[in-house]
Amino acid sequence: MAKTHVTMKVNGAEVEGLVEPRTLLVHFIRENLQMTGTHIGCETTHCGACTVDIDGMSVKSCTMFAVQAEGSDITTVEGMANADGTLSALQEGFRMMHGLQCGFCTPGMIMRAHRLLKENASPSEQEIRMGISGNICRCTGYQNIVKAIQYAAAKINGVEFREAAE
Amino acid sequence: MIPGSFSYHRPASVADAVKLLSDLGEDARPLAGGHSLVPMMKLRLATPGHLIDLHGIAALKGISRSGNNLVIGAMTTQHELLASDDVAKAMPILHEAALQIADPQVRYRGTIGGNVANGDPGNDMPALMMTLGATYRLEGAGGARDVAAADFYQGAYFTALEPGEILTSLSIPVPAAGHGYAYEKLKRKVGDYATAAAAVVLTMSGGKVVTCSIGLTNVHETPLLAADAAKAVIGTSLDAATLKKAAAAAEAIMAPAADARGPVEYRKHVGGIMVTRALQRAASVAK
Numbered sequence: 001m002a003k004t005h006v007t008m009k010v011n012g013a014e015v016e017g018l019v020e021p022r023t024l025l026v027h028f029i030r031e032n033l034q035m036t037g038t039h040i041g042c043e044t045t046h047c048g049a050c051t052v053d054i055d056g057m058s059v060k061s062c063t064m065f066a067v068q069a070e071g072s073d074i075t076t077v078e079g080m081a082n083a084d085g086t087l088s089a090l091q092e093g094f095r096m097m098h099g100l101q102c103g104f105c106t107p108g109m110i111m112r113a114h115r116l117l118k119e120n121a122s123p124s125e126q127e128i129r130m131g132i133s134g135n136i137c138r139c140t141g142y143q144n145i146v147k148a149i150q151y152a153a154a155k156i157n158g159v160e161f162r163e164a165a166e
Numbered sequence: 167m168i169p170g171s172f173s174y175h176r177p178a179s180v181a182d183a184v185k186l187l188s189d190l191g192e193d194a195r196p197l198a199g200g201h202s203l204v205p206m207m208k209l210r211l212a213t214p215g216h217l218i219d220l221h222g223i224a225a226l227k228g229i230s231r232s233g234n235n236l237v238i239g240a241m242t243t244q245h246e247l248l249a250s251d252d253v254a255k256a257m258p259i260l261h262e263a264a265l266q267i268a269d270p271q272v273r274y275r276g277t278i279g280g281n282v283a284n285g286d287p288g289n290d291m292p293a294l295m296m297t298l299g300a301t302y303r304l305e306g307a308g309g310a311r312d313v314a315a316a317d318f319y320q321g322a323y324f325t326a327l328e329p330g331e332i333l334t335s336l337s338i339p340v341p342a343a344g345h346g347y348a349y350e351k352l353k354r355k356v357g358d359y360a361t362a363a364a365a366v367v368l369t370m371s372g373g374k375v376v377t378c379s380i381g382l383t384n385v386h387e388t389p390l391l392a393a394d395a396a397k398a399v400i401g402t403s404l405d406a407a408t409l410k411k412a413a414a415a416a417e418a419i420m421a422p423a424a425d426a427r428g429p430v431e432y433r434k435h436v437g438g439i440m441v442t443r444a445l446q447r448a449a450s451v452a453k
Contacts, residue, residue, distance in 0.1 A: 021173060022171055022172060024168070044167075044208070048271060051271055058271045059274055059275060064275070067174050133269050134272060134356075
């Protein structure tokens with residue numbers, strides 16, 4: 001099958017490559033671009049580990065073809081640190097609140113939480129839980145992931161983070 | 167999992183898309199949000215030789231008011247429906263149902279046109295469109311035609327769409343001001359299809375039901391309109407005996423498959439409960 005030339009912006013840099021139409025975006029990111037922060041979990045659109053941000057949308061990159069991303073602006077977990085290399089509020093939240101154990105779901109969780117906080121800067125706990133309902137974690141029981149996102153929201157909003165009493 | 171090989175086409179107009187579909191024949195499939203088709207392709211349960219991506223057609227996007235109808239372009243995503251003030255104000259049941267479809271990521275890509283055109287009995291929008299009395303616009307090489315949602319579904323994945331046709335928009339009559347509505351969906355987890363779901367749109371006057379329409383999701387090979395159940399509640403105050411009668415009338419037309427969501431008897435039973443809950447909640451929000 002003839003290959004197609006694609007160009008897109010990933011984490012601020014223009015990238016290009018030759019892909020078959022059937023190449024999934026997640027494979028293009030991981031194999032062509034050698035950016036392996038975006039994970040492949042279930043490959044069936046359920047788990048959310050492959051979530052990236054495309055033109056302001058959280059998308060499961062295993063369910064979109066690379067050719068469909070032509071001309072788009074993509075952020076992956078590699079693009080989440082602050083410009084000076086320090087951890088962003090979300091990354092810091094996951095670290096401080098122990099929002100990961102094995103870490104496999106973390107890139108997808110962070111990319112989804114990134115868009116969630118862009119759309120709703122002060123989500124309730126329920127809104128966070130529904131907001132990450134397309135991301136599956138098999139270690140944490142979600143408790144600390146929710147806290148990590150609350151931590152990040154507080155930091156972004158410049159208020160003190162207080163853990164809710166359990 | 168990698169799909170089989172295909173050629174990718176990205177037409178910029180409906181006319182071009184329709185021409186591609188008729189030129190390429192049965193080996194070509196239109197691609198909307200892709201969140202049903204791409205997983206099927208990865209499992210090689212679908213192996214189209216050509217994909218015609220509809221994302222390049224601007225005319226298929228958007229929500230507008232036409233007289234008393236809301237007209238929604240087929241490529242409008244569930245996320246865009248949720249973000250629309252027009253939908254929230256004129257047709258809150260559409261907002262409520264869209265929020266129960268899949269998960270946030272899927273809703274950014276999944277489209278209303280794909281949801282209603284695929285003919286998957288598990289999809290939520292078809293029964294809702296039947297309940298609201300929506301009409302679908304189908305465009306093919308021979309021109310455009312309108313088909314009522316109630317006449318569109320013929321069997322699981324079989325619809326009134328002819329080869330070479332694309333569903334381009336939906337026209338939905340705006341329910342009367344003060345109407346009551348509810349979409350009750352029982353599912354095992356976020357992202358699952360309904361074990362059973364019921365949509366209710368009704369109007370009330372003096373505590374009695376004046377008009378009522380009831381749709382059922384995933385309890386038959388097609389979405390259903392529960393006409394007898396709706397008729398049973400007209401003129402009543404939805405007392406316990408009436409609710410029981412309506413649920414029984416709805417259960418009588420259900421023929422769900424036994425699957426991981428439960429045996430037939432269970433799915434019919436909870437289907438009746440969804441009808442009861444939807445009727446009660448719809449009545450409680452009616453003005």
